[in-house]
Amino acid sequence: MVNYIYCEPSFNNNALLTDYKIQLNQFQACVEVTSLSQLEQNVLKGNGSCLVFLTNELQPLQQAFIERLLSNTALPIIVNAQHWDENHLASLLLCGRVTFVPEQLSAKRLSSLVNLAKIRFDNASIMLEKVKQLDEKCVAMKLVSKAKSLLQLQGISEKVAHELIQKQAMSKGVTVAEMAKSIIAAAKQIEANQRGTNRMQQFGASAPVVTSIA
Secondary structure, three states: OEEEEEEOOOOOOHHHHHHHHHHHHOOOOEEEEOOHHHHHHHHOOOOEEEEEEEEEEOOHHHHHHHHHHHHHOOOOEEEEEEEOOHHHHHHHHOOOOEEEEEOOOOHHHHHHHHHHHHHHHHHHHHHHHHHHHHHHHHHHHHHHHHHHHHHHOOOOOHHHHHHHHHHHHHHHOOOHHHHHHHHHHHHHHHHHHHHHHHHHHHHHHHOOOOOOOO
């Protein structure tokens, strides 16, 4: 595993950059990348431990790039900037997996910040996974509830409808939510077919009677 450090051209303190690299190398190999494309290629390899992103002013393009990295890899990111837009920064920090350091970053603090960034990233990732699981559970409950309501229209009780969904899910080797989704889709198809039949019957009833062929 390696620590990546990226320095925007606007960050022009070479002496400080050297100090950062020395500090990072004391604990783990440090790799400096010089372009966003190179950074993305290296990060997507999956061997990164942390990324230190240095810039004078945090721009929307840079922020979009960081957000793309977060969506494609599990990498703690430290962003250091002298200037920034508060509204843009708030949206970047919303996920909890980015550690932002305003103004000048002390080289002596860097190792502690890397550890802090990893802890914050892990905790935020756990929380996001819990939220995702809750969302999936809510969606599943809504699907099952709707499927039960459709089955109850056939004259069976809610309990029987629930048991039927469970049995069908087990027999087909799918989840209860997936079975409920199939039932809903089948009911929609039946309804669509019925509407088509009704339209055909209506057209047939109003069609003119042909008594002879010229």
